[in-house]
Amino acid sequence: MKFPNIGDIATTSVISIDINSTFNETMNKMLDNEHRNIIVIDTNDFYIMSIIDVLNVQAKHIDVNTALCDLHLSKIPVISKDKNILNTLEFLNNSTEYIAVVNDDNSFYGLVTHTDITSNIDPDTLMDNYRLQDFLKLGRRMKWVNRDEKISHLLKDMVNNFYDNVVVVEDLKPIGIFTTKDIMRLVKNKTDLDVNIEQHMSFPVDSIHKNSSVREALSFIKDRHYKRVIVVDDDGLLSGIITQKELISLTFSKWAILMKEYQDELSEINLMLQNKNIEYENIASTDALTGLYNRHKFTQLYLSSYTSMVQRHNDMSLILLDIDYFKKVNDVYGHNAGDKTLVQVSHTLLKILRNVDVVCRWGGEEFLIMLPTADLEHAISIAEKLRKAIEDLCIDIVGQVTASFGVSQVREGEDMQDVIDRADKALYLAKDSGRNCVKFEADI
Structure with missing residues (x-):
């Protein structure tokens, strides 16, 4: 069994811009290409500007001619395209879901996202015996609103609290979802935001039962090209949201077993895996916010x-x-x-x-x-x-x-x-x- 190199799975159809460009130039490039994110290049460093950053700049009334270097953009980690996919494990705890992939001369090659990593996990290696309800972070803050919530109010909350998605519910049943993709469409069309979210949410909602296995959840995400899955109970009530990143973490234990079986290929990263195994055991046992047991x-x-x-x-x-x-x-x-x-x-x-x-x-x-x-x-x-x-x-x-x-x-x-x-x-x-x-x- 061989694990692919980063260069083989990276997304190369990525738009980028120089860090000395203005905010206005960057936003126009994002809108023209209908991308929710853009890579900002500063010699050997790489940053990302998202639609949430666009909303934040607009909310603070920052001059649109401000250079990107004067904005506080999120720096993303870097990995060589010749590295093995297993080397991405060390980056999975970062708040950003993107990893910049570079050539030997450190020039920009492409991006690896959680989607790319998920798509290259062999379903036969996943844990069939674990159910989503065992791993839903019960203390995880999840944003949900009613259908009459005003988008203008909601966007402020999303910017202030770093939400990238909101579930719309009726009697605690998910009836729609509002993500950065929807925000991008509204910004591009210069849509009036003082309207109910019901008018612009994505619906109907695809959900998965909390008794589904990790393997089923990953297949669900891969088939639909989603970043997250909405989890419901027997009555269709909202139980939580679980992301690609969390699903990848759950597969780690199974990966570790495979790595032992292919010692020759994986010996050079065994120490890293041991450290990560302890780290993920702690993550699986504790509440992310308080550090208490779950x-x-x-x-x-x-x-x-x-x-x-x-x-x-x-x-x-x-x-x-x-x-x-x-x-x-x-x-x-x-x-x-x-x-x-x-x-x-x-x-x-x-x-x-x-x-x-x-x-x-x-x-x-x-x-x-x-x-x-x-x-x-x-x-x-x-x-x-x-x-x-x-x-x-x-x-x-x-x-x-x-x-x-x-x-x-x-x-x-x-x-x-x-x-x-x-x-x-x-x-x-x-x-x-x-x-x-x-x-x-x-x-x-």
Whole structure:
């Protein structure tokens, strides 16, 4: 088995422009070629200007005759066209999805994108046993709006919060999607933006079920030439979005097995692969925003701790907490302030909890905590300490927030979900009791 060279898979039909060109010249070139991005060349360095950058410049009323070198464009990594496709792995954690491909003299040859990498993954090497629902980042911020959202308001939010797509929903069912491709069309046609998104969204929406395998998702993306896939549940409700980049990361473990089988070809990059394997294991176990464990990892740790509890006849409890009025934080102060709030609350939890305790971002503004060796009384005491510490936080812009808590003790012979359900009922009782308080299963 041979993995292709970068030059064999790179896209060479790419438009580019010199960094000393003006913004106006660049935008006109993008519109004339109907490209959402353009490569900006500065001797041995390469940058990219996207349609989002165009909107940002227009929003800030920057002179259209400003040179590109005076704008803060995103620099993209560089790789030789003679390198193996496996060498692109080191770039997959970059915020940009593009890699500049160069000739031996460092002149520009083309681009490698996530699409190119995805298209060259052999489907037979993918993980058939993993389902999308196991890897959806439950804490991942996903932008969705109703059909009557004004495009003019939405574009400002996309620029400020770096969204490149928005899902349009009705009763939580995806009915359309609005991406940079749609923005490019509106900019080119100088369309009135003070209209509902429903008029310019792409529809109908192609979606995939959350029980689909990684292999099925990759085939779905490759067949339709998409950058991302919208994931739904049994009722067609929006479950999340998973990108090509995430799917590539999920295939890494399988790639590592193949690499061992073809040692002669891959020996020179084994060290890099080992380091990347550790890195991807961490990514697969943690929430991208807070760094806390995700649901998948928490479930693994719970099962291990439960076995130990039964064998040693110990106690164990769970705490489920929810930040009060968190939607108001996002609506009033913006998603960046909401993210800062989640991060500071996460840090506060880690400071107070014991080393043996496990804290997980359960989803959105909810956190789930496992307390090995703690009975219900001890767990309530810890929950009260956490509640007070969150109440005492002073968060930039937002100020003070509070949280509500539900506590339950693990009983031998019951499923994890049963324990969580009891904690959840106690949490809702705390909310009904005025919030910013701790309730436990005996209160239910």
